């Protein structure tokens with residue numbers, strides 16, 4: 001085997017570290033919150049600095065670039081960056097369902113002219129269950145499989161609360177692993193799109209609906225994880241964060257490890273993603289794989305904005321307070337008390353100490369919705385959270401957070417089709433008042449009847465085809481084929 005396909009020999013020394021009291025715990029069991037103080041954990045590899053002795057930055061780049069061509073499925077997805085993520089797994093533990101390596105698509109000149117900024121989308125909706133959560137699940141389920149194998153665990157209940165993406169991903173990976181895993185997902189009743197509700201049902205998960213919003217479901221799941229033997233699959237689970245760091249690694253690799261003049265936009269919901277993105281870039285920077293840290297710009301809707309509100313205060317007076325959410329088209333980010341907020345605060349401090357730039361901007365629902373419609377009219381497949389990023393880009397420009405030549409990399413966290421009902425609401429002007437969205441004419445679209453069904457009954461097949469075609473000609477004013485352009 002060559003470097004391209006060879007499974008790495010490096011093994012790290014990993015442990016859970018509480019961000020509140022600093023207590024550490026072995027990784028032999030699953031921990032979500034610190035048994036000493038209730039704080040959240042990050043997973044750390046205490047041997048991480050030895051990676052710098054093995055290779056310098058260019059050396060690591062070469063290894064990761066070589067692996068980009070691998071046919072070894074244990075390295076083909078997010079584990080291309082094995083040494084930086086969960087270097088305690090064996091190849092046989094790794095689950096690969098095709099996650100990662102999502103395309104980065106540069107915007108058209110027309111869209112860039114509208115935005116006034118160079119920009120590209122990373123289409124994480126092209127992951128297997130249609131969202132970035134698959135990155136985290138690939139890692140969390142691989143680790144769970146490792147524990148099951150090691151301890152011979154039977155009857156493992158995997159559980160999560162979700163706005164729709166996490167549940168789809170958790171159910172998919174659990175169904176692929178199969179026995180002894182059983183997937184259970186808690187969803188806020190009526191607040192998950194029909195497409196997202198269909199996903200865990202199709203994967204055979206037990207779907208439990210709870211009145212209220214995501215935050216209510218999360219509390220139930222946290223209670224269960226504190227008192228019962230369940231495997232929590234939300235991003236409170238540190239293995240999820242590790243997998244999602246691959247987003248940052250892929251972005252850096254795509255730009256040949258040059259993150260100067262780049263601004264990475266991330267919508268913030270439960271805050272696991274922005275945590276992972278920051279942590280990922282910090283790891284690359286520590287090993288000299290990248291020289292510059294990109295600007296990180298978090299985006300929140302004014303209907304779910306606790307992290308914006310925190311960073312909007314002067315540094316010395318910042319107080320964190322959960323908010324009561326209001327309906328949002330960026331439904332995946334409709335979260336009033338993000339579980340990863342302490343991780344964000346911890347990592348932002350490190351990021352800024354190293355000269356990195358971090359901001360959070362707040363956008364309106366109308367801007368999110370029209371952001372999504374506008375970018376998708378220019379060849380993208382952004383979900384509403386992707387629209388939120390575009391709105392965030394316009395806001396960041398307005399605030400002077402970007403240099404004119406900064407390339408903005410926007411996160412389309414999920415596939416547009418998962419949230420397509422919101423497009424229908426815009427086109428049919430049927431948003432409930434609480435969304436505060438008034439559809440405009442510019443982005444409106446609707447199907448138009450070309451020819452009545454009754455004409456089909458009146459005419460023979462040929463005549464019907466001709467009449468339908470002639471109506472197209474009349475409507476579009478088509479020129480004859482023999483006329484020159």
Ligand SMILES: N[C@@H](CCOP(=O)(O)O)C(=O)O
Nearest residue numbers: 162163165166234235270332
């Ligand atoms: N939008 C998320 C909310 C849960 O986030 P997680 O990353 O903590 O699992 C979802 O899709 O459920």
